[in-house]
Amino acid sequence: MPDRVADDSARTDERCLDVAELAHVEILSPRPEESVRFFEQMLGMQLVEQSGQSAYLRTYEDWYHSSLIITESPVSGMGHVSMRTRSAPALERRVAAIEASGFGRGWVDDSVGHGRAYRFDSPDGHRFELFWEVDYYTAPPDQRTELLNRPQRRPAHGMPVRRLDHVNLLAAEPEPTHDFFVEELGFLSVERMIDEQDATFAEFFTVNSMPHNIGMFRDPTGARGRLHHICFFYGVPQHLYDLVELLNDAGHEVERAPGKHGVAQGMFLYVFEPGGNRVELWGDVGFLVLDPDWKTIIWRLGEGVGGVWIGAPTPDGFIKRGTPPVEGDGTPASPRG
Amino acid sequence: MPDRVADDSARTDERCLDVAELAHVEILSPRPEESVRFFEQMLGMQLVEQSGQSAYLRTYEDWYHSSLIITESPVSGMGHVSMRTRSAPALERRVAAIEASGFGRGWVDDSVGHGRAYRFDSPDGHRFELFWEVDYYTAPPDQRTELLNRPQRRPAHGMPVRRLDHVNLLAAEPEPTHDFFVEELGFLSVERMIDEQDATFAEFFTVNSMPHNIGMFRDPTGARGRLHHICFFYGVPQHLYDLVELLNDAGHEVERAPGKHGVAQGMFLYVFEPGGNRVELWGDVGFLVLDPDWKTIIWRLGEGVGGVWIGAPTPDGFIKRGTPPVEGDGTPASPRG
Amino acid sequence: MPDRVADDSARTDERCLDVAELAHVEILSPRPEESVRFFEQMLGMQLVEQSGQSAYLRTYEDWYHSSLIITESPVSGMGHVSMRTRSAPALERRVAAIEASGFGRGWVDDSVGHGRAYRFDSPDGHRFELFWEVDYYTAPPDQRTELLNRPQRRPAHGMPVRRLDHVNLLAAEPEPTHDFFVEELGFLSVERMIDEQDATFAEFFTVNSMPHNIGMFRDPTGARGRLHHICFFYGVPQHLYDLVELLNDAGHEVERAPGKHGVAQGMFLYVFEPGGNRVELWGDVGFLVLDPDWKTIIWRLGEGVGGVWIGAPTPDGFIKRGTPPVEGDGTPASPRG
């Protein structure tokens, strides 16, 4: 029999590890067909199911049913962020904690691609869910690969992304959401950018070894619960360049050409999908968070290289523009692409 | 107050997460000065301390005092593998379990670069240690970087590796060591290669999100407790090519040119350091183990692409040759480099 | 008025520059539909025309009508190599020289994609043609790019090759063909590999700054006029790895995984297209031949790193197997892919 933890009192100085990973994200699009086509033709993703107003897509290295849901909606934005717990009991524990916090919204039993999920809102209003039971993806015979640790073949169209990497939120007030993430969900604050008043400008959280799974910027417009971007992973810097060639020719709005953040040491590229949501692509995994005693790294805004280590300065309006668009956030009236 | 685990009984279906990461490895070299020069000049590592018969070196992205110890010895081989626990209580818990297993050897109090460590042997005889307290590296002023999440500047000599990645052992009998790793240390068996009799040919374990931290091959010579290789990480495939150019010109023995394993989807390169130990370099992080319910992937030897997905077939003698050399393992009498 | 050459006698120590470039190549395939699909789906090429038994394909950076012709034939092999002269008078001059050599075969007036062409055979029997007038490719509106120096968009399917790079011949007797290439066509012998008897084993010729446009191996089977391989250019090493993933999953026969030749310092990958012809892909331009007084580099077989600088040793049978297959050249009876 495997050795188990015998005495929980021994764990009181340890971070809760009940939430294991980011599983998928739902975005809202007023142009859902164009959005689906973008993720298929540019990012090489695969449409696995359409149900109701939603399309379910996957990347070729994600193991579950889908990693992205695109739901038709009058305005762009985020539907929900979905995370998987470490176990069934871990799900129960987190649900108990969330319910006690007053932010719980209840169970959803009819999700596509996974079992019952508990939904809740961040203090700033971002919809989340946690689940344990999941449907693994099974590739049809012509999409299987001899690579047993890859759920399907690498697609031969577009520049195929490998996996969902992270989601970045905009929050009117980051502090309560920070507290909720850390105390109720066990997130680790890996890096934080602070302004001259020591207030949080940006913060990056992880639940595993990735440099972050969830990021959060303070929303300069004061709007609550918005989405800044979702991010997919290439891991190979060259693929960012290959993708930009496709994006340029197809007329999509590349907001920031390939560069490298100080934060996470992540190589980035930003583009808006046709529905108006910002998509980041990562060309370098950056560092891994392996130190179990990691102390949050504090970047002081205006002094450091956190935003950009390699590349042009962060463009004006980068932080402000989010989805759904709000008055004065800089979203153009008629977006490209 | 952070939310903590309230009832340990809830955890009985969960893997023990007490061991957090591979921290450093000690190798033995009959040509220690040449070995140190190799890691400095080829792999861009930095000598941080010399003490007794040992030299302590580090990579530029590892946070602790050192990631590699080279100890003078009449024969090559592995000194010990050192892993860090998730917390001080986690160390106590693992020590208790190891002592109960009968494989413990006791505490060491005078380690360089970290606090007291508990030493033990794998059932096959590989020396390990666990520790919690550690000395973080502090770069001298001329080696500091504005990149606050990197402990020192990227070196400007050789092709600098970023971090220690994993250690791969040779075991006369993998099964008892598998049991020990899984039951006493909480390792997850990520991938396993089996022969026609379903016996383990190779197995790869992780304690975090990396595809493996510890690997193990069945030693065809029947010798116990040997080292197959240590591995450092680049993350950028191009760097493997850059490194081979340096290695070729310097006359080192490149055993396997850059290719890609099926296992881990890791891009590899193998070279022997002057002391005779095999060193692997990784140019692609491969996949991450994010699924908390990961089922061991089984590769059947001779059928699959586990050994090589891209590249020349595994050369004869690759598995057999290890350190220390034993009769008939194929180690040349007078190695190059 | 531009300054012109005033006195031809001044040029008698200079190499003739009348042949400017490799324009296209015709291969023969017993499985033409599968061959076309391979170049389209794997290498991202585009079918521009079908005429008679031939399909005309192009790469996205080649300026002319087509760079590859696939012609249905009972057996694989090479149809012809087509090169463009520097000018109309240069064409006349070369035709006069070739006719005087006795190897001329006469004019062809009805080529697809270019004007009248003069056909001739190398002394070993490889069919060549020279032409001057050419049809430039004009992309349809939905394939145009804002990049004015690129004739069409980068394709979004397969791993698209950029341009035809070179052709490599097999010759029963390299020496007479060497003489013909140098004396009648003005080729520069950039590199030569010689055996223990100082006989040519391989030779590489250029007419511009590329490391070679035409290569030639001595055919160990003694057959005349065969093809060893055609080569397309990526220029980015990563693309070779991306391509192998597609080739592996599609079941094509990758003969040699990515590596780096000493010759040309070219990063290579070799695969057989379904018709049986070998295709090389280049992931590094290697060196350029810029020195106007370049002296042929001599690689002595068995001593040097000409064949492989980075990578597994050249596999047995690599040189011998060509198209069309001949008795004993190692071509498998039922090829994959």
Place this chain on the structure above:
Amino acid sequence: MPDRVADDSARTDERCLDVAELAHVEILSPRPEESVRFFEQMLGMQLVEQSGQSAYLRTYEDWYHSSLIITESPVSGMGHVSMRTRSAPALERRVAAIEASGFGRGWVDDSVGHGRAYRFDSPDGHRFELFWEVDYYTAPPDQRTELLNRPQRRPAHGMPVRRLDHVNLLAAEPEPTHDFFVEELGFLSVERMIDEQDATFAEFFTVNSMPHNIGMFRDPTGARGRLHHICFFYGVPQHLYDLVELLNDAGHEVERAPGKHGVAQGMFLYVFEPGGNRVELWGDVGFLVLDPDWKTIIWRLGEGVGGVWIGAPTPDGFIKRGTPPVEGDGTPASPRG
């Protein structure tokens, strides 16, 4: 005997090919020791000789004695551009043409690294020279490589550049210099950027297959004969990223992070060396000029993607700032690095 050109009258429609390549460039530095250290420690170049006020450096793939001369001077700027002719008679022909043009300045007999050279000025005042006889570099034994087509080992320090790529001039009036380059030297105008009045904004010339050897911008300050930048070649995009890490940590002024020009499809990076001269690095060879009938590509300023295909917009002041600095060209009073 090789076949030679029999009748020069046949060549009257052909471009003169007497100038074969860019051989080296001399820059002026008020901080020569720091400049030399920059090229050694950052770009991995090698100091081969010091003579008078000049230091001679080379890249590891250039075949001649040196590719860069750094000469101490009160102000930064360009000393001269040195090009090699195709032959000794070609040199004589060009000298005759230049002398007839009135721009000749006479022979220099005591150059380091090559034979007698003929010096002349462009109409805008840039000093050039042509030569034929050259000293090939011979590596000392410990710098030799088995790669016979590489003159020395790849250096193991800094991020070593492979070869000198091109020089880019600033000209008060590009038109007369264009005429001189085309008519007296035989340059091919590969690409030209024009403003709203169809006047030349930038122009790029080649004498071989490279996308350009010499570039020229109209100098907005009206100054004559200035230098915009010199460029060295990596060929591998990743190396630009590797270099920026070194440059950032060493505090050098990176003006433009890695991106991709439309012109030449060249991947760029710009940095100022400590003497104040701008240095470009190229991470992709871009396209080759293989078409012997190449028609100049015209980019209309403000409409196209000539300046930047991938990357941030060209920063203000990029064109204006050159060396030597002139009033109002934006050179900071106390440069970094």
